[in-house]
Amino acid sequence: MQAGKGERLMIKNLWQNRRSVILSWLLSYLSILLLPILISVFVYQESSKALEGEIHRANEALLSQVRENIDNQLDSITRLNSEITWHTKVQDLMFTDKLGKNDYQFSLYQIVQELRKFKTPYAQITNYYVYYSPGDVVLSPEVMRSSKEMYDEFHKDSAFSYEAWMAMLHNQYSGFIPLTYRDERGSTRQSIAYVTHLSSKEKEKPEGTVVIYIDSDKLLHAVQNVQLFNGGEVLLLDQENRALLSSKGETYKEQDSETYFIHSKFPGLTYVTTVPSNLVWQKAIKVRNFTIFSIFLSIFGGGLLTYFFLRRNYNPISRIVQTFRDKSDVSIDTGHNEFQFIQHMISNTLTEKEQVNVRLMQQNYLLRSNFMTRLLKGRLENQISLEDSLTAYRMQFDNEYFAVLLFYVEANDVFFDTINGSETDKLKLLQFIVTNVVEEIINTKHTGYMTEMDDMLACIINFNSKGRDEDLSELRQIASQAQQFLKNKYKIDLTVSISSVHTSIAGITSAYKESVDAMEYKLILGDKEILSFDEIRKETLADITDGYYYPLQLEQHLINFMKIGDYDKAKEALDDIIERNLKNNPISVSLARCLMFDLVSTMVKALHEIGDVLNVSHVMSLERIEKLTECESIQDMHVQLTRMLKEVCDITLDKRKSNQLQSRQNELDELSQSMIDYIREQYHNVNLNITMIGDRFQMRPTYLSRLFKEQTGEGLLDYINKVRIEKAKELIMNQKLTMHEISTLVGFSESNTFIRTFKKHEGVTPGKFKEISVHLS
Secondary structure, three states, X not given: OHHXXXXXXXXXXXXXXXXXXXXXXXXXXXXXXXHHHHHHHHHHHHHHHHHHHHHHHHHHHHHHHHHHHHHHHHHHHHHHHHHHHOOHHHHHHHHOOOOOOOOHHHHXXXXXXXXXXXXXXXXXXXXXEEEEOOOOEEEOOOOEEEHHHHHHHHHOEOOEOHHHHHHHHHOOOOEEEEEEEEOOOOOEEEEEEEEEEEOOOOOOOOOEEEEXXXXXXXXXHHHHHHXXXXXXXXXXXXXXXXXXXXXXXXXXXXXXXXXXXXXXXXXXXXXXXXXXXXXHHHHHHHHHHHHHHHHHHHHHHHHHHHHHXXXXXXXXXXXHHHHHHHHOOOOOOOOOOHHHHHHHHHHHHHHHHHHHHHHHHHOXXXXXXXXXXXXHHOOOOOOOOHHHHHHHOOOOOOOOOEEEEEEEEEEOHHXXXXXXXXXXXXXXXXXXXXXXXXXXXXXXXXXXXXXXXXXXXXXXXXXXOOOHHHHHHHHHHHHHHHHHHHHHHXXXXXXXXXXXXXXXXXXXXXXXXXXXXXXXXXOOOOOOOEEEHHHHHHHHHHHOOOOOOOOHHHXXXXXXXXXXXXXXXXXXXXXXXHHHHHHHOOOOHHHHHHHHHHHHHHHHHHHHHOOOOHHHHHHOOHHHHHHHHOOOOHHHHHHHHHHHHHHHHHHHHHHHHHHHHHXXXXXXXXXXXXXXXXXXXXXXXXOOOHHHHHHHHOOOHHHHHHHHHHHHOOOHHHHHHHHHHHHHHHHHHHOOOOHHHHHHHOOOOOHHHHHHHHHXXXXXXXXXXXXXXXXXX
C-alpha cells in the first residue's frame, strides 16, 4: 500500500510541475534506454555530434564554475570598494576642503583606523588603499604615505613607472585593470585591481582614488580545474580584449582551437577558454568507442535501474521540499525544479540569519538603553528573567545597594561654540562626554551605567560598600566631582539630582522616581546645583505644621495652570491638594471649609491676574458660594470646586488665545530692542557674552539667544561682534591708537581674537584695513 501511494505521488508531481526534477530524471533514464536503439541506427552519423555537444557542455559548465568562483572574488572587491567609497569619513575628506585645516591630520588618521577594520572581513583581498589628490597622500590599512613612498614600496617596477601609476590614479576610468605589485619579499606579482575615482560635479579631476587589488594566483585555483580537464587555456578579458588573467601566464594568442566564452556579471568582463582542436577530437573518438561497447551492457539493466533509482532518489528530495513548504508560505515556482527551490530556501535562510545578526549588533546599544529605561520605570517584561537580561546586555551588579543620579544640562551654547558640526552631532558629543566622565568617576570605586531618559541622562549606581550613610556621602561627592570637572574642562553646566539608597534591584524604580521628584525642585531651588531627595524630604517634613498643607509655591502653580487654561494640569494639582490634606492626612470639617475657600480665593486671584474682573462675579456668584457652604461632605466640595475650576480655565484659555499673539510680539520686539541697546552700551565690556546678557534680563542664555535670532535674523554672539567691529573701524580711522588699545576699547581681551573676528566680518585684517583707510584718505 505504501509503495502504491509513493508511485501515485510521483505521477501527481510529474503532471503538476513539468519542470520537476522527477521529469528530468525520467527523461534522462528513458534516454539511456532509448540510446542503444538510436545508436544502432545513427551510431556513426550522430555520435560525433553528441560527443561534441557533451564536450561543449562540459567546457561551458566548467567555465561557468570558473565565472562563479572568480566573480565571487571580484564581488568581494566591489563590496569593499562600496564600503570604503561611501564611508562617511572618506566622503567627508574627499568632498569637504580639509587640506590645511586643524583636523586634517586627524581625519587622515581616522580613515587609516577605519581601513584597518576591513582587513579581517576581507582577508582574501591582497591590499587596498585610498589616494587623496589634494594632499598627494595615500591611506592604507597600515599607515599613510606620500604617493612616491607608496609607489616605491608596492608598485616599483621597470615596466610600470611612477608616472604611469600616477596617470592611473588621475585617470577618469573606473573599473577592473591589470596591476603589478611587489609582495613582502620584493617580488613583482600580477593582480587584478578595481579602481574607483571620486570627484565632485564642480571639478573635472578626481579628488581621490580607491584602489583594491587581489593577487592573480588566488583567482587561478578554479582556472586550474579547467586546464587539468581539457588541457586548454582560460582567460579573463576586459572590454578591449586585454587579458586580465591567464591560466598560462602568457599573452592571449589566436590559434587553431575550440573557443568557449561566457560574460561575467561585471560589465565588460568575459571568460574565455580555448582548447586545441586535436585534443577535443582525440577525446571524442575514445568516448565514442567506449560508448558503443557500453551500450550493450546498459540496455539490459537500464529498465530496472530507471524505476529503482527514480523512486529511490526522489523520495528524500520530496521530503525536504515538503518540510520547507510546511515551515514557510513559499511554494515552488512553475519555472523552477526542486533543487532550485531548495537552494533558494537555504539561501534565504542564511541571508535572513546574517541580516538579523547585523541588526542585533547595530541595535545593541539601543536595546540596552531601552532595557535600562524599562528597568528605571519598572516596566520589565516577565517573559525574560532579569538575570538573563543583565547578562545579555553585559551589566553586572555585585552588591544589593542601588541609587540613581539624574543629570540635566542647563546651558550648552558655550560648549557648542567651541566645536564644529551639526546640532545633532554636537548633542551626541555632549552626551558622550557626560556619559564617559560620569561612568569613569563612578567605576573607580563602584559600578555605574548611563542612559538617556527624556531630556536628561540617568545613571544607575551599584555600590561596593555596605553603609547607607557612607553611600549617600559618596553620591554627593560623585555628583560634585562630575559637575566641577565638566564645568571646568568642557564648560558644561549640570543640575544633578540624587535619590536615596535602596537595598534591592526592585528599588531602582523607586530610586528613579525619587531623583525625578528631586529634579522637579530645580524650579524652586534654582541656586542649588545638586538636589538630594533625602535633604529635600527632610526640609519638606520640617516645614509641615498643624493645619492644612497649601504653601505659596503650590498655590502659584495652580494659578499658573489656570492662567494658561490648562484644565487637566490644574485639576491634577487640585486633586493632589485635596488628596494630601483630606485623604492621606484627614483634617477637621472647619479646616476643610477653610481650605475650600482658600482654593476659591486662588481662582479669584487667577481671574484678577489676567485682568478679567467682569467674569469674577459670574464664576463666583452668591448662588455658587451658597452651594459650596451647603456641601455636607468633602466629596461634594470637591465636585463643586472642580466645576468652578473648569469654568475658570475655559475663561482664561479663551482670553489667553485672544491676546497671546499681539502681546507676545510686543514683548519680543521690546525685549529685542532692549538687548540691542544693552549691547551698544556694554560692547566695551570684556565680559559681555550670552551668559551676561541672560543674567541682565534674568532669562536662560539659550532661550534668550534663540529669541533674538528669531526676531532679528542674526545670532546674538554675531551681533555683539558686529557692534564691536563697527566701533573698532571708527577707532582705526582715528589712526592714533594701536591695535592692542583698540581691541581693549571694543571689548576684546586678546588682540589675536580681535584680529580673527575683524577678518571674519570685514574680509581683511585690521592692519590691512588701516592701510586702505590711509590710502583712501
